[in-house]
Amino acid sequence: MAATSSDPILRFLRFLGSIQMAMILIIACAIAMIFGTVIESRHDAEIAKALVYRTPWFWGILILIGVNLAVAVINRLPLKRHQYSFAVVHLGFILMLAGGLITSMIGYEGQLYVTEGQASSELVLWDRELVVAGGGERESLDVPTGPGLAGTRLRREGGGLPELRALDYVAKGGMEPALEAGVAADPPGLRYSVVPYHGADDDHGHAPEYQSWLIADRSRSSLHEHSIFALELLRFSDAEAYAERAAAKVASGGGYEIRVERVDQPGLVTIELPARLNEVVDLGDGTTVQVTAFAEHAMVSGGGGIEDSPGGRLNPAAIVLVRRGGFEERHTAFSQHPEFLSVRGRGDAPLVQSVLLKAPEGASMSLAFRFLVDPAGQLMLQMEGPDGRQAAGPVAAGQRLPVPGQALAVVVDEYLPAARVGEIVTRFPAKSDQGSPLVLLQARLGGAEQAAWVPFGQERILELGGQQWILKYGRKRMALPFEVALEDFRIEFHPGSKREAEYASQVEVTALAGEAEPVSTEISMNRTLDYLGFRLFQSSYILGQGGRPDTTVLSVNRDPGTLVVYVAFGILILGLIWYVTGDGRKKRNGLTIAASPGPGAGPPSVPTTDRNAQGSKDLETVS
DSSP states (O other), X not given: OOOOTTOHHHHHHHHHTSHHHHHHHHHHHHHHHHHHHHHHHHSOHHHHIIIIITSHHHHHHHHHHHHHHHHHHHTTOSOOGGGHHHHHHHHXXXXXXXXXXXXXXXXXXXXXXXXXXXXXXXXXXXXXXXXXXXXXXXXXXXXXXXXXXXXXEEEOSBTTBOEEEEEEEEEEEEEXXXXXXXXXXXXXXXXXXXXXXXXXXXXXXXXXXXXXXXXXXXXXXXXXXXXXXXXXXXXXXXXXXXXXXXXXXXXXOOOEEEEEEETTOOSEEEEEETTTTTOEEEEETTEEEEEEEEETXXXXXXXXXXXXXXXXXXXXXXXXXXXXXXXXXXXXXXXXXXXXXXXXXOOSSOSEEXXXXXXXXXXXXXXXXXXXXXXXXXXXXXXXXXXEEOOOEEOOTTOEEEOTTSSEEEEEEEEESSEEEEEEEEEOOTTOSSOEEEEEEEEEETTEEEEEEEETTEEEEEEETTEEEEEEEEEEEEEEEEEEEEEEEEEEEOTTSSSEEEEEEEEEEEETTSSSOOEEEEEETTBOEEETTEEEEXXXXXXXXXTOOOEEEEEEEEOTTHHHHHHHHHHHHHHHHHIIIIITSEEETTEEEOOOOSSOSOOOEEOOOOGGGXXXXXXXXXX
């Protein structure tokens, strides 16, 4: 194509098809692919596709590369015979790019889950969607994958459905209940911590060993049972009921029993404690039993004895001596831990079958911190244990409440007169194995609005406009034009291990519209199935538990650009062979001038060095 340097359009076309433009586009494409590789290594392939490989700007780079190749040929029209292979090679590259773009733009892939003995035609795509339903209406919305979802308005209010906005997005996170401030009608709540405590002078700022919260009037949230103590939050609206509960009350002592089971004799011998402490009881046959020590808050002392630690942890224990004919057995029994029974002096034949310490009903109750909210809304604390309960007194946020007998203290971090259960989201590192995507959605209808976190693959229910709305964030689903029935799934392991050697699915595939004959075949790790333009791979499996059938996971790929890519490879190979075998170079008078197959500058004229050919035409190289 002839061009003058004064024509700006032709100068632009020459630059568009130049080697300089090709290098710029190749470098831009390489940078984009490096960016995509980094994203895939830090996140996953799905995010990389959403942010790079399936974006308009990346498609634009590929299209410009194709335009560069095409214009490089156009700039050389009309082509000479020795330039035909050059044009064919460029056509092969252009078709290869076109095939890739077709697949990237309109192709898709997903997974098909089929349980043994059943059939399915629902494909679960890698793309994501948000489903909103309520009031008899339902709508599925395509949503961006990755951080691009944050700040996006997904739909406007209308059609009987609310407006939806994505306020925030977390690539990998976890969600757990949390306490937050509520409205006046909500019950009170408090946050607390359990911290190390070594006395009133300990002010080392220890990190909490445990943190949680309580909310009144909820059976699962108002009481927390720890291993050595309990915490409870109670609210009182009646003054008399509060006064009765807040008053001190001493528990009645006694009620413990030592129960001795004799050898080869039916029935138990019972010894009441502490009333019969140190009393010698005759079991018959010259066998006697004597309880020599008893303590409700027992601690093991030197020599295997026990001593009482008033105010310490409830741990009833007793030492029982069994004697007969000069022999003596010493039993140390614990009511809360009967498995810790210690026996000393036992010979070949035991003197008694067993010795147990039985606590009265209620005596095994552990220490409790009872937080009481009086009718005026003030927070009070009442300590309660096996000896009874103390009178309630005020407690302040930040105050350390020692746990008797333990190097621990309970701290009220915050008291909320009105509280409700909310949610807290924890963000995990990109390379963490924990967590899943979450999106913070805001729904607005008729001036009212509500926001909630929706985990990936789950649904949430919002109360808005006097009715319930279901929001579900997950992978997009579509119906296939065929149905796959799983007749049998088999898996083989390597000998002596649980590592899979092969797994395969015996399936029957049936076209729903009858456009193809049913196919009965096996899909395995090394055997695929092409049906109605789809390719099915054996991807994974889910083994059934408890007698339930197995489930196969098939990858289903729709790649409309495959044929174009195959044709492109054929044309590219043809062009390269054509160039190598001669048409890409020109011979004159015994001289060979190699052709340059790539796009670039215009064809220069190279004069021959043969003196006998001075009058001949200048030879042009292929450009």
